[in-house]
Amino acid sequence: MIIRRKTHGFTLIEVLIVVAISGMLMVSLSNVVGGALTVSEVSKSQNDLNREAGYILDHIVQIISRSPEVNTGFPGIVFTAKVDPERDSDMDNYPDVDNDKDGEVDEGPVDQDWGDLIIYRFFSDTQRLIEEDPFPADVNEDGFHSDADRRAYTVSENVTSITGTLLPKNATRSFDLLTVNLELTGGNGDAISRSVTIRVGGAL
Amino acid sequence: MMGKASGFSLVEVLVATVILGIALVPAMDALRTGMKGTEMHQGFQEQHYHLMSKMEEVLAESFSLLNSAVGINTVPSSYSNSSENYNVYLSFYDADNADSDDNVFTGTDNVLWVRTELIDSGLAFETLVAP
Numbered sequence: 001m002i003i004r005r006k007t008h009g010f011t012l013i014e015v016l017i018v019v020a021i022s023g024m025l026m027v028s029l030s031n032v033v034g035g036a037l038t039v040s041e042v043s044k045s046q047n048d049l050n051r052e053a054g055y056i057l058d059h060i061v062q063i064i065s066r067s068p069e070v071n072t073g074f075p076g077i078v079f080t081a082k083v084d085p086e087r088d089s090d091m092d093n094y095p096d097v098d099n100d101k102d103g104e105v106d107e108g109p110v111d112q113d114w115g116d117l118i119i120y121r122f123f124s125d126t127q128r129l130i131e132e133d134p135f136p137a138d139v140n141e142d143g144f145h146s147d148a149d150r151r152a153y154t155v156s157e158n159v160t161s162i163t164g165t166l167l168p169k170n171a172t173r174s175f176d177l178l179t180v181n182l183e184l185t186g187g188n189g190d191a192i193s194r195s196v197t198i199r200v201g202g203a204l
Numbered sequence: 205m206m207g208k209a210s211g212f213s214l215v216e217v218l219v220a221t222v223i224l225g226i227a228l229v230p231a232m233d234a235l236r237t238g239m240k241g242t243e244m245h246q247g248f249q250e251q252h253y254h255l256m257s258k259m260e261e262v263l264a265e266s267f268s269l270l271n272s273a274v275g276i277n278t279v280p281s282s283y284s285n286s287s288e289n290y291n292v293y294l295s296f297y298d299a300d301n302a303d304s305d306d307n308v309f310t311g312t313d314n315v316l317w318v319r320t321e322l323i324d325s326g327l328a329f330e331t332l333v334a335p
Binding site: 009010025172179196 | 266
């Protein structure tokens with residue numbers, strides 16, 4: 001007599017049911033996961049842009065609020081700002097603007113002090129915002145320290161637009177006001193814009 | 205004789221699916237919270253710079269003009285602008301408490317107290333202005 005034992009495993013119906021359920025789940029899950037990934041990417045991109053915009057504007061606010069004079073209207077330049085008269089980046093006890101280190105700044109006809117401008121340049125083709133800063137030493141190694149000794153820093157590579165609008169002081173306004181409008185665009189096309197108005201020399 | 209066939213049973217697969225589904229709920233919730241946080245951060249940053257700009261505009265005014273616009277510290281001054289969603293409060297500031305009433309908003313010390321605040325928001329900046 002042949003005894004048939006019940007074999008364990010899936011029946012065809014069970015397999016078909018599992019395949020059908022799995023298929024349905026895969027479709028809905030792929031939508032959910034795809035959506036979640038998109039949301040996560042957008043969120044990360046927006047966060048990065050926010051952080052970058054915050055950094056750029058905070059940095060500009062620092063420069064402008066400690067600058068005695070700001071100018072706009074030069075081609076390719078967002079603004080120029082005179083260096084903080086108290087800044088002493090090489091810590092030699094002479095402010096950076098006292099280039100000849102004689103204890104006086106812009107002292108007259110024999111003045112050996114040059115402009116000491118911080119220049120913000122914007123290159124729309126590469127979306128780069130550059131800060132050009134006077135350097136208190138012979139950084140270009142031409143044998144002497146001059147206005148040509150400057151260093152350029154890339155502040156951001158995601159800027160699609162930046163403008164600086166100057167409102168000069170008048171009878172009722174004691175300070176010049178600079179309004180900076182900034183627009184950043186991330187790699188996936190997300191864009192944010194921020195605007196801030198700063199008192200020129202307000203922190204001096 | 206055939207051995208026990210290995211593999212998941214239908215019930216096991218269904219249980220796993222249910223567990224996966226349950227686990228996805230908090231995961232999606234966390235994602236939604238993250239998104240909300242990003243939006244809040246963005247809005248907060250916009251408000252911050254907006255309010256900062258307004259404060260800078262007020263502080264750029266001459267002291268005599270601000271002085272002439274001084275009122276009660278709880279009433280918005282003429283520098284307020286509801287269409288731009290901010291209020292400016294101006295008051296004299298009694299820094300040395302010369303009148304001994306322990307209220308800095310009464311008496312004068314040739315110092316002005318300035319507060320800018322966004323309407324319907326907790327965000328506000330305060331500072332003192334001297335001539």
